[in-house]
Amino acid sequence: MDARNGWSRVGMLATLALAACGGDTGENAAAGGDDAATMPADTQVVVVADAGFETPxxxxxxxxxxxxxxxxxxxxxxxxxxxxxxxxxxxxxxxxELKWIEGGAGGVRLNAPKGMALKGDTLFVTDIDSVRAFHRETGRSLGARGVPDADFLNDLAVADDALYVTDTGVDASFSPTGNAAIYRFGVGGVETVARGDSLASPNGIAVEGGEMLVAPFGSGEVRRIDLAEGGAGQVVATLPGGQLDGIVRLADGAFLVSSWETSTVYRVAADGTAEAIVEDVPSPADIGWDAERRRVLIPVFMEDRVEIHPVR
Ligand SMILES: [Ca+2]
Ligand SMILES: [Ca+2]
Incomplete structure (x- = not known):
């Protein structure tokens, strides 16, 4: 089957799903508020170990x-x-379900899944040089799209009308290949937003309000890039450690970012001030955020576990 046809269908589904979601935002927010009001304060660290994860x-x-x-x-x-x-x-x-979506099962192709993002009922996943799409509820494969010249697709973020993808641009030994880039998948196809060594091996990405934040694996400097301008943007925070991986934005304008070098998750205020909020967590990869419970979700890449930490 032609992957492009599959992708077109995915794009249409995602667009439709997004449009359908638009009117529900207020209801969802209200429902979240109600739940949060009745939920006990979350103070426990939860460690999910020996669960069968393999290089999460x-x-x-x-x-x-x-x-x-x-x-x-x-x-x-x-x-x-x-x-x-x-x-x-x-x-x-x-x-x-440990293997909810599994390479080799049900016609699914999946080699080395990394970053994920949801848009409506479509789950997008990077996989080396492709972005794959699955149904959020069923896990059914919805197609894939290859990115020409990609080396190491890593993280994904969705915006109103597009999907942003980082290519860390490294080889199997993590040496830069010269292909570091940030791509935008929109209605018109794939565009390059930024490319080059100045991106310092872009890893995590978060998009909101006309700009993206990028956490590079090759430095400790988080960059902000204007979506309309593209390019390498400006440094907005210099962290005590490098080898950055996941980045998530919080509602107050702060963000969380993980550092392999210092085995730490930092909270960075809007003014760029960094504070360590989780320490001694080795190889903290692409963190997630449970906004309702205010928890950071940490995949411990080298040790096959997930740690869940409350954030004040
Ligand atoms: Ca694999
Ligand atoms: Ca990553």
Missing amino acids: ESVLHDAAADVYLVSNINGQPLDRDGNGFISRVRPDGTVD
């Missing part, structure tokens, strides 16, 4: 289903071994 790279809260999705590379980040999988974990830390 990313955790994403599907707020509609209220589950945490965990992408598992299962092997080396660039190996086309067909064995990647995505787990569903309940907020209490119990595993709902």
Whole structure:
């Protein structure tokens, strides 16, 4: 089957789903508020270990289903071994389904899944040089799209009318290939927003309000890039550690970012001031955020577990 046809269908589905969601925002927000009011204060750290995770790279809260999705590379980040999988974990830390989406099962191709993003009922997942799409509720494959010249697609973020994807631009030994880039998938196809060594191996990405924040693996400097201008943008925060991976924005303008170098998750205020909020967590990869419970969701890449920490 022609992957492009599959992708077109996905794009249409995603667009329709997004349009359908537009009017519900207020209701969802109100419902979230009600739930939050009756929920006990969340002070417990939950560690999900020995659950069967294999090189977990990313955790994403599907707020509609209220589950945490965990992408598992299962092997080396660039190996086309067909064995990647995505787990569903309940907020209490119990595993709902370890291999909810599994390479080789039900016609699914999945090698080394990394970043994830939801747009309506479509789950997008990066996989080396492709972005794959699945149905949020059923996990059914909805198609894929390859990115020409991509080396190491990593994180994803959605905006109103587009999907943004980082290519860390490194090889299997994490040496830069010169292909570091940020791509935009829109109605008109794939465009390059930014490219080059100045991006310092872009890893995590968060998009909101006409701009994106990018956490590079090759430095400790978080960059802000204007969506309309593109380019390498400006440094908005210099952290005590580098090898940055996941980044999530909070409602107050602050953001959280993880550093492999210092085994720490930082909270960075809008003025760029960084504070360590979770320490001694080795290889903290693409963190997620449960906004309702105010928890950061940390995949511990090298140790096959997920840690869930409350954030004040
Ligand atoms: Ca794999
Ligand atoms: Ca990542």
